[in-house]
Amino acid sequence: xxxxxxxxxxxxxxxxxxxxxxxxxxxxxxxxxxxxxxxxxxxxxxxxxxxxxxxxxxxxxxxxxxxxxxxxxxxxxxxxxxxxxxxxxxxxxxxxxxxxxxxxxxxxxxxxxxxxxxxxxxxxxxxxxxxxxxxxxxxxxxxxxxxxxxxxxxxxxxxxxxxxxxxxxxxxxxxxxxxxxxxxxxxxxxxxxxxxxxxxxxxxxxxxxxxxxxxxxxxxxxxxxxxxxxxxxxxxxxxxxxxxxxxxxxxxxxxxxxxxxxxxxxxxxxxxxxxxxxxxxxxxxxxxxxxxxxxxxxxxxxxxxxxxxxxxxxxxxxxxxxxxxxxxxxxxxxxxxxxxxxxxxxxxxxxxxxxxxxxxxxxxxxxxxxxxxxxxxxxxxxxxxxxxxxxxxxxxxxxxxxxxxxxxxxxxxxxxxxxxxxxxxxxxxxxxxxxxxxxxxxxxxxxxxxxxxxxxxxxxxxxxxxxxxxxxxxxxxxxxxxxxxxxxxxxxxxxxxxxxxxxxxxxxxxxxxxxxxxxxxxxxxxxxxxxxxxxxxxxxxxxxxxxxxxxxxxxxxxxxxxxxxxxxxxxxxxxxxxxxxxxxxxxxxxxxxxxxxxxxxxxxxxxxxxxxxxxxxxxxxxxxxxxxxxxxxxxxxxxxxxxxxxxxxx
Numbered sequence: 001x002x003x004x005x006x007x008x009x010x011x012x013x014x015x016x017x018x019x020x021x022x023x024x025x026x027x028x029x030x031x032x033x034x035x036x037x038x039x040x041x042x043x044x045x046x047x048x049x050x051x052x053x054x055x056x057x058x059x060x061x062x063x064x065x066x067x068x069x070x071x072x073x074x075x076x077x078x079x080x081x082x083x084x085x086x087x088x089x090x091x092x093x094x095x096x097x098x099x100x101x102x103x104x105x106x107x108x109x110x111x112x113x114x115x116x117x118x119x120x121x122x123x124x125x126x127x128x129x130x131x132x133x134x135x136x137x138x139x140x141x142x143x144x145x146x147x148x149x150x151x152x153x154x155x156x157x158x159x160x161x162x163x164x165x166x167x168x169x170x171x172x173x174x175x176x177x178x179x180x181x182x183x184x185x186x187x188x189x190x191x192x193x194x195x196x197x198x199x200x201x202x203x204x205x206x207x208x209x210x211x212x213x214x215x216x217x218x219x220x221x222x223x224x225x226x227x228x229x230x231x232x233x234x235x236x237x238x239x240x241x242x243x244x245x246x247x248x249x250x251x252x253x254x255x256x257x258x259x260x261x262x263x264x265x266x267x268x269x270x271x272x273x274x275x276x277x278x279x280x281x282x283x284x285x286x287x288x289x290x291x292x293x294x295x296x297x298x299x300x301x302x303x304x305x306x307x308x309x310x311x312x313x314x315x316x317x318x319x320x321x322x323x324x325x326x327x328x329x330x331x332x333x334x335x336x337x338x339x340x341x342x343x344x345x346x347x348x349x350x351x352x353x354x355x356x357x358x359x360x361x362x363x364x365x366x367x368x369x370x371x372x373x374x375x376x377x378x379x380x381x382x383x384x385x386x387x388x389x390x391x392x393x394x395x396x397x398x399x400x401x402x403x404x405x406x407x408x409x410x411x412x413x414x415x416x417x418x419x420x421x422x423x424x425x426x427x428x429x430x431x432x433x434x435x436x437x438x439x440x441x442x443x444x445x446x447x448x449x450x451x452x453x454x455x456x457x458x459x460x461x462x463x464x465x466x467x468x469x470x471x472x473x474x475x476x477x478x479x480x481x482x483x484x485x486x487x488x489x490x491x492x493x494x495x496x497x498x499x500x501x502x503x504x505x506x507x508x509x510x511x512x513x514x515x516x517x518x519x520x521x522x523x524x525x526x527x528x529x530x531x532x533x534x535x536x537x538x539x540x541x542x543x544x545x546x547x548x549x550x551x552x553x554x555x556x557x558x559x560x561x562x563x564x565x566x567x568x569x570x571x572x573x574x575x576x577x578x579x580x581x582x583x584x585x586x587x588x589x590x591x592x593x594x595x596x597x598x599x600x601x602x603x604x605x606x607x608x609x610x611x612x613x614x615x616x617x618x619x620x621x622x623x624x625x626x627x628x629x630x631x632x633x634x635x636x637x638x639x640x641x642x643x644x645x646x647x648x649x650x
Contacts, residue, residue, distance in 0.1 A: 030239075034249045037096035038202060039104035042194070043121045044113030044134075045082050046075050046089040049191035054091025056195055056212060060204040062264030062441060065252030066095040069561065071103035071634070072437045074378035083145045088120040099256040101561040101568075103438065105636040109201075111194055113168070115143045118152065127160040132197070134190070136169035164243050168193055175233035179226045189230035196234025203249050206235065258443065265442040267406035267435035268295070271365065272302035274413025276309050279335045281414070282421055282453035285310045287334040289326030291319045294377040295433040296339045296367040319347035323364070327351055330360040331498065333457065333488040335417060339365040342384045343374065349392050352426055354500050356396040356524060359475075359484045361420035361427075363413075364388075364398075368432040370632045379632025380433035382557050383608035388428040389586060389615070395521045397528040399423070400585040402430040404560035407442035409435060412583065414451060421455050423531055424483040430585070432607070434558045434634045458485035458494055463506070472496065474508040482527035533584040535591040540578035541571070549576040551648050552599040554624070556582040556612055559605050559635060566640035575648050585612070588619070596622045603627060603647050605640055 040057070042050045051072055061068050071092040080087030094104035109130045112118040114137040125131065138151050152158055153165060172190040173183060192213070199206055210228050217224035238244050265273075279286030290300045292315065304313040312334075316322035323338040330336035340348065345366050355362045368384045370376030388400050399419050403412035409431055420427040461470035462485060474496035475484050487494040496508050504511035505519055540548045555563045560581050567579045580595060582588070596602055596616065602624045604613040610626035617624050627643050629635055 030244075031246045032203075032249055033246055034251065036098060036250070037094065037100065038109070038248065038250055039092065039094045039107045040109045040111070040198065040202075041090055041092040041107035041121060041124075042111045042113075042191075042198075043088060043090040043117035044111075044191070045116065046080060046087050047082060048089070048113045049188070050089045050091050050113070053191045053195045054093055056209045057198060057204065058093050058439060059212075059264060060199065060206070060208055061093065061095045062262070063208055064205055065254055066250055067098065067100050067253040067256060067441060068093060068095040068264070068439070069100055069103045070094075070437075070439045071434070073633075074437075076376050076378050083114060083116050083142050085116050085120050085146055088116050090117070090121060095250060097251040097253050099253065101565040102634070102637055105638050109198075111198065113137065113190070113194070115148055115152075116146045119146045119148070125161065128162065130162045130164060131158065132164045132166055132194070134168040134194075135165045136167045166197070166237075166243070171233065171237060172230050175230055176226050179222060179229070181222075181226060185223075186226070189227050192227045192230040193234035193237070196231040196236075197238045197244075198234075199231075200235040200238030201244060201247050203247060206231070257441070260443040262441045262443050264439050265407055265410075266298075266437060266439040267403070267409045267431055268298040268367070268437070269302060270407055270442060271403070271409035271413050271429070271431060271436075272299050274410040275299075275303065275335075275337055275363070275417070276306055276311060277410070277450055278414050278417035278453060279310060281450050282335050282417065282455060284333065284335040284455075285312060286337065287311075287326060287329035288313045288337045288339065289316055289322040289324070289329065290314070290337075290339045291316050291322045291344065293319075293341050293344050295369055295436045296341050296344075296365065298436065299339045299365065299367075319344040320351065323348040323351040323362075327355050327358070327360065327362055330355070330362050331358070331489065333486070335361065335363075335421070337363040337365060339367070341367050341369045341377075342371050342387065345384060345387055345391065352398065353392040353394065353396045355426040356392070356398060357500055357503070358498055359424045359524070360486070361417075361424055363416050363420055363427055363429055365429045365431070367436045368430060370630070376632045378433065380558070380634060381607050381630060381632065382430075382432055382559070383611065383630065384430060385556075385585065385608065385611040386614070388430060395525065397525050398426050398428055398586065399528055399531055400428045400430060402557040402583060402585055403435060404557060404581055404583065406435050406438050406440050410442065410445075414453070415583070418451060418453055419531055421453055422483065423481050423527055424486060425528065428586075430557060432558050455486065457491070458487040459491070460493065473506045475503055476506050477523070482523060482530060529587050531584075531587055533587060533589055536580050536582065536589040536595050538578055538580045538595055539567075541576075543576060547576075548598075549578040550600040551576075551644065552578045552580060552596070552602045553640075553644060554580050554582070554596075554602055554604050554612075554616075556585060556606075559607065562635035562637050562640055563605055565637035566635075566644055569637065569641040570644045570648070573645070575645060577644050577648060582612070585615075593620045596620050596624075601625065601647050601650075603644060605629075605635055605643070607634070 042054045044050045073090045092103045106126050111132045113134045168190045172193045173186045176186045213227045214224045326336040326338040370379040370381040401416045403409040416427045416429045463473040472494045501510050542548050570577050605627045613624040613626040
């Protein structure tokens with residue numbers, strides 16, 4: 001999902017995997033074909049280690065220098081019954097020799113560890129694609145669990161695909177005989193056998209995986225060596241078996257990336273690093289008050305590792321305690337953060353309102369998931385926008401920032417911290433499960449590229465009374481930002497009252513005066529409305545006559561990748577369409593109204609029922625047309641391309 005430069009458009013039909021740029025002959029007389037891109041999906045039971053397998057393949061692909069994008073897909077239940085459709089776990093990886101934007105619409109290769117994995121994923125696999133199946137699992141009972149009366153490997157139902165039957169379990173057990181493991185223990189390494197096979201098939205490096213396995217199982221060296229042996233056995237099987245007569249090469253994507261040091265990074269990890277960087281750039285301790293919740297828990301796990309950077313993490317007993325502690329830390333002079341998902345935001349709403357009233361910097365990180373209520377904990381959605389915008393009692397405006405890719409979560413965290421610290425306000429950072437768990441290459445920035453976020457705490461009196469007395473007024477505002485002073489508790493002479501009851505302008509004393517309440521409400525709103533955010537940039541290539549497009553595709557958050565990939569396809573087909581993407585959702589960029597007015601049609605794809613479109617219609621009176629999806633999965637590029645083509649030609 002990198003976004004550095006334009007490149008050849010992504011292709012949907014996985015059957016095009018046969019399209020070659022060049023070919024040659026590899027070792028043992030086997031043919032080597034060079035491809036520009038490949039989409040692989042590992043699928044199996046939730047206990048088969050598919051996420052680990054996909055993660056290791058991704059890490060080696062990143063070290064090789066390909067651009068990549070991933071889509072982990074977990075079961076919604078903690079432990080669904082083994083071998084059932086609800087228990088299927090998958091990991092899709094798209095890697096290429098050029099700039100790509102999505103995990104891909106359909107896999108070129110499906111690795112199915114059991115009948116449930118095959119049945120759950122077959123509808124996504126196009127004709128002509130490769131399917132590698134673990135034949136050991138295609139016995140009567142596992143097939144019956146998912147409704148197979150006969151084996152799909154024998155009844156002709158897979159004739160449209162290139163099926164590679166491999167007895168993964170048997171081969172793994174045979175390879176590990178010397179270790180004296182029980183059958184059950186040996187079977188656990190079959191995912192490493194599959195990883196070795198795919199690593200051979202696509203010429204992936206192996207050293208990193210072997211090093212990882214030895215480190216992961218350092219306390220159980222026999223298990224470590226068994227996994228390494230299974231991994232090598234899978235590689236050797238690919239090299240020697242006649243069933244795999246061709247291997248593939250995908251060259252590094254060096255020409256599409258600026259010079260720098262890169263690493264593979266997930267959205268939650270990038271966001272965590274962004275928060276740490278924000279604390280360092282602000283020269284403030286970073287405090288996280290949080291309660292574990294999918295898919296935000298990884299941020300708590302990661303930040304807990306970084307005490308050396310002045311990070312303090314508090315795992316509270318519930319969501320309310322988590323944000324309460326964070327707001328207390330903000331009052332005490334820390335860069336305060338609380339992390340959650342939609343259900344947690346509902347519980348935190350009163351304290352968010354208190355933060356609005358107290359006018360203290362606080363980052364509320366919402367990693368959105370499918371709802372309502374518990375909903376789909378492991379699936380993605382963008383349906384918390386209106387909750388972030390309005391989900392509090394009274395007039396309680398809160399700025400909203402949304403990253404667009406996993407790597408962009410780093411920059412979005414810094415941006416959210418800038419707003420919170422400069423304007424003394426809580427800020428929503430809206431990521432989602434797709435970004436949180438997905439990954440892509442990230443260029444590690446130089447420290448000199450990061451913004452200066454340092455703030456000045458109040459240090460003395462700031463107001464003179466009529467009799468000449470110098471006093472401290474906690475709600476006397478900066479003329480430019482309308483931010484109130486930030487006074488650290490315990491500073492002599494800066495004692496002041498806090499609480500949820502309305503404040504008197506300037507003094508901060510309790511006030512029930514109607515005119516004062518009206519003034520304070522409007523002032524808090526004006527402070528948010530006045531936040532400086534960059535103008536919206538529009539990608540609208542003009543034709544030969546200088547005429548721009550008449551249709552605009554407008555998105556926010558994680559829809560960036562699918563929208564951009566779809567726009568590339570539409571333009572390659574000869575149609576004109578403009579694209580813009582919103583990072584700041586409250587306040588909107590100042591030029592947004594003017595941008596919308598330039599186009600006859602505005603299409604807004606969202607993973608909700610049209611929440612951004614509703615805001616645009618209300619504020620700008622434009623006929624924003626929604627295209628929505630709430631399936632728990634991200635948009636496919638081809639799907640959006642058809643929507644855009646239809647809008648252009650309508």
